[in-house]
Amino acid sequence: MDQPRPSVVEIQDLGFAYGEAIVLHDLTMAVGPREVFAIVGPNAAGKTTLLRCIERILTPRTGTILIDGRDLKTLSARDVSRRAASVPQSHAPAFPYTVQDIVLMGRNPHLGAAAQPGPHDVAVAQEAMGELGIRAISARPYTQLSGGQLQMVLFARALAQEAQVLLLDEPTAHLDFRNRHLVMGRIRDLAVRRGLTVIMTVHDPNDAMQYADRVGLVSDGGLVALGTPQEVLTSDNLGQLYGMPIEVLTDGRRRVIVAGTPS
Amino acid sequence: MKRGRFLPTLLLMWTGVLVVLLASLCLGRYPVAPQTVLRVLISRFVPIARTWDPTIETVVWQVRLPRVLAATLVGAALASGGAVFQGLFHNPLVSPYVLGVSSGAGLGAAVAILLGAGAAVTQASAFATGAVAVSLTWLVARSGRDRSHVTLVLAGFVVGSLFSSLVAGAQYVADPSTKLPQIVFWLMGSLASVQWTDLLRAALVIVPCLVVITVLRWKLNILSMGDDEARSLGENPTAMRVVLIGLTTMTTAVSVALSGVIGWVGLVVPHLARGIVGPDARRLIPASIALGAVYMMIIDDVARTLTMAEIPLGILTGIVGAPVFVLLLRRSRSDWD
Numbered sequence: 001m002d003q004p005r006p007s008v009v010e011i012q013d014l015g016f017a018y019g020e021a022i023v024l025h026d027l028t029m030a031v032g033p034r035e036v037f038a039i040v041g042p043n044a045a046g047k048t049t050l051l052r053c054i055e056r057i058l059t060p061r062t063g064t065i066l067i068d069g070r071d072l073k074t075l076s077a078r079d080v081s082r083r084a085a086s087v088p089q090s091h092a093p094a095f096p097y098t099v100q101d102i103v104l105m106g107r108n109p110h111l112g113a114a115a116q117p118g119p120h121d122v123a124v125a126q127e128a129m130g131e132l133g134i135r136a137i138s139a140r141p142y143t144q145l146s147g148g149q150l151q152m153v154l155f156a157r158a159l160a161q162e163a164q165v166l167l168l169d170e171p172t173a174h175l176d177f178r179n180r181h182l183v184m185g186r187i188r189d190l191a192v193r194r195g196l197t198v199i200m201t202v203h204d205p206n207d208a209m210q211y212a213d214r215v216g217l218v219s220d221g222g223l224v225a226l227g228t229p230q231e232v233l234t235s236d237n238l239g240q241l242y243g244m245p246i247e248v249l250t251d252g253r254r255r256v257i258v259a260g261t262p263s
Numbered sequence: 264m265k266r267g268r269f270l271p272t273l274l275l276m277w278t279g280v281l282v283v284l285l286a287s288l289c290l291g292r293y294p295v296a297p298q299t300v301l302r303v304l305i306s307r308f309v310p311i312a313r314t315w316d317p318t319i320e321t322v323v324w325q326v327r328l329p330r331v332l333a334a335t336l337v338g339a340a341l342a343s344g345g346a347v348f349q350g351l352f353h354n355p356l357v358s359p360y361v362l363g364v365s366s367g368a369g370l371g372a373a374v375a376i377l378l379g380a381g382a383a384v385t386q387a388s389a390f391a392t393g394a395v396a397v398s399l400t401w402l403v404a405r406s407g408r409d410r411s412h413v414t415l416v417l418a419g420f421v422v423g424s425l426f427s428s429l430v431a432g433a434q435y436v437a438d439p440s441t442k443l444p445q446i447v448f449w450l451m452g453s454l455a456s457v458q459w460t461d462l463l464r465a466a467l468v469i470v471p472c473l474v475v476i477t478v479l480r481w482k483l484n485i486l487s488m489g490d491d492e493a494r495s496l497g498e499n500p501t502a503m504r505v506v507l508i509g510l511t512t513m514t515t516a517v518s519v520a521l522s523g524v525i526g527w528v529g530l531v532v533p534h535l536a537r538g539i540v541g542p543d544a545r546r547l548i549p550a551s552i553a554l555g556a557v558y559m560m561i562i563d564d565v566a567r568t569l570t571m572a573e574i575p576l577g578i579l580t581g582i583v584g585a586p587v588f589v590l591l592l593r594r595s596r597s598d599w600d
Contacts, residue, residue: 055494055495056494057491057494057495077494077497077498077499078497080497081495081496081497082497084495085495086495088491088492088495091488091492092489094353094354094355094487095350095353095355095487095537095542096541096542097484097541097542097543098541098543101484101542101543105484105485105488105496106496108482108485108496108497108498109496109497111481113479113482113503114478114479115481116481116545117481157496161496161497
């Protein structure tokens with residue numbers, strides 16, 4: 001943990017604004033390989049904006065973002081998408097594509113303008129579906145899936161991009177209790193087995209506590225704390241972050257974050 | 264549809280195109296037997312004994328063949344254009360006409376007819392104003408602060424209305440006994456007067472555009488995910504959309520210049536095609552091209568054989584299209600960001 005390791009994503013003095021409204025400022029952090037990094041913060045703190053800057057859907061006003069040591073500004077859209085894949089928080093389907101068609105779209109970064117997915121791309125897509133346990137539904141229209149299944153399909157699409165960095169925007173937002181823990185477990189698993197770097201925003205600090213290697217607390221567009229879940233997710237930090245009394249309960253091994261004070 | 268069944272399906276569709284093409288050459292006020300039609304066609308390339316009436320040769324080669332081929336071309340262009348637009352706007356209820364190309368082309372044609380121009384000039388003029396209308400739509404949409412799809416479609420509606428008013432003005436000043444019927448007939452769509460030269464001129468634009476659209480078609484799947492997702496999949500949605508809208512506008516404007524305004528094809532045919540081969544653009548585009556050709560030939564056959572006088576094509580496609588559109592509205596949900 002304390003050994004210096006090369007960082008995969010390096011963010012220096014990042015700033016972003018919509019017109020006059022400053023969303024992110026002076027944000028510096030680095031995420032290493034095989035690391036699950038959780039960004040925790042209240043609504044409108046700038047969590048999603050940070051992710052969108054890393055996948056270069058938004059262009060930062062100041063600062064630099066390096067992926068694998070390469071400045072994001074010098075990369076083409078294709079190059080970025082070969083390095084970072086993202087799973088959106090919500091997705092509005094327009095046409096009933098099959099699950100496999102959707103996952104195949106993840107191959108786009110590796111295909112030229114006139115090219116179409118070939119046997120190798122189908123193989124990669126099938127492997128990604130296998131990895132997430134959705135191979136059995138590969139021929140189903142993805143419009144007929146449950147929220148949890150749809151999430152898995154979008155995950156598989158991101159995996160098919162074969163990017164080293166996986167960006168997840170509230171990956172459990174639409175999931176029930178069971179699916180939420182299944183998905184989180186998968187994310188950890190993938191980070192280790194595929195050697196991925198995962199950066200995700202989470203709603204519930206408990207997800208970060210249980211599943212992240214490191215946590216960054218974001219408030220009003222700035223990073224207010226950075227470290228392991230135990231270091232960062234304390235009742236003081238969280239109380240300040242959310243502006244309410246918060247307690248961290250523990251049985252000695254696991255920790256649970258609850259709102260309020262004991263009465 | 265199952266993987267691996269697509270090629271046979273497409274082959275079947277293209278067989279359908281050939282069969283309907285042959286049938287269309289036989290049908291008409293002057294019926295010709297299929298074997299005679301085939302021999303007339305063959306005799307153009309291989310010297311064989313001409314045992315048929317020269318009138319038959321004129322009817323088949325000079326009158327019906329260019330007309331039927333024009334129907335395939337226009338049908339293919341409008342149908343594939345619809346499939347492209349529906350993918351781009353991720354909405355199954357838009358067609359290439361939403362950007363105002365048809366009313367724009369209508370104005371060019373109406374003015375040319377008013378000035379007593381010939382067919383070639385009328386077509387060129389229709390194409391030019393059609394392209395101007397779409398460019399205007401593009402500029403209006405770009406000038407707004409909101410760069411969403413809805414803005415583009417609303418801009419198309421505004422520009423379309425403007426050009427429709429101008430067309431109405433042209434009709435108002437047109438000589439009611441000579442020019443007005445010509446304008447009205449053109450606006451309702453017809454392939455009755457298509458000559459070989461008209462056909463070849465149109466084919467020179469439409470065929471290469473359709474080839475490029477076919478080559479790029481998989482990108483439509485990516486673009487139908489919405490701009491942000493397309494971007495994170497490594498695509499440049501803005502550039503790709505300009506290319507695809509440009510190609511589609513070319514084919515649509517040329518079609519309208521050739522045949523007049525024929526509505527609904529771009530909505531009905533892609534919907535049928537989607538029902539058969541599914542939404543994947545890799546299949547949808549080739550299927551829409553084939554089905555569009557078949558659909559337009561059949562519509563044109565009905566137009567010229569149902570009654571003694573020619574029925575304008577736009578009337579027939581409207582009668583078929585409106586109920587299908589109602590079905591579409593009932594079954595699909597619209598999704599504009």
